[in-house]
Amino acid sequence: MIKFFERNIINCYRFLLWMMLKLFGRGTFARKNVGIRKVLVYGYFGLGNFILFTPTIRALRLLYPEARFTLLHDGRTGVNFIAENEHLFDDYMVHPRNGGPVKILRTARKIRAKKYDLLVGNINANRSFLAALTVLSGVKLRAGHVSSPGWQSRFDFIYN
Numbered sequence: 001m002i003k004f005f006e007r008n009i010i011n012c013y014r015f016l017l018w019m020m021l022k023l024f025g026r027g028t029f030a031r032k033n034v035g036i037r038k039v040l041v042y043g044y045f046g047l048g049n050f051i052l053f054t055p056t057i058r059a060l061r062l063l064y065p066e067a068r069f070t071l072l073h074d075g076r077t078g079v080n081f082i083a084e085n086e087h088l089f090d091d092y093m094v095h096p097r098n099g100g101p102v103k104i105l106r107t108a109r110k111i112r113a114k115k116y117d118l119l120v121g122n123i124n125a126n127r128s129f130l131a132a133l134t135v136l137s138g139v140k141l142r143a144g145h146v147s148s149p150g151w152q153s154r155f156d157f158i159y160n
Helices: 002-024 047-063 079-086 100-114 128-137
Strands: 038-042 068-073 091-094 118-120 141-143
Touching: 038 100, 047 068, 047 079, 047 118, 068 079, 068 100, 091 100, 100 128
Parallel strands: 038 068, 038 118, 068 091, 118 141
Antiparallel strands: none
């Protein structure tokens, strides 16, 4: 009986996210000439994964040299210290992993107000709060890794 309720809650959550995407739009795929001025990068992984992710951020910096990069992280894993030492980001935002719906809405409002052009998700961004932030952020270009060969995630549809 509990699994039945869990499955239905997850299905309702997926449906709500799908509806929000329909309302806010999916955007278009990124191209070099799109005019990316502001980039938001999720930093919700451990130090090792973040170190492996830094070449991707450097490549994005080369691709969009005029853009301002912001790291959204939880302040617990230390990714901000590596990012500051490597001079990868211009700004930093903190949002706790277990902040609850009110904090998700507040952070999403801040993200939406800054009008980011590109959102770069986590490696394995299979967390419901990241999905909600991604959908509510209003960012048109959303790049992220959710599924891998052999398994599918319930949040694949969020990223374009």
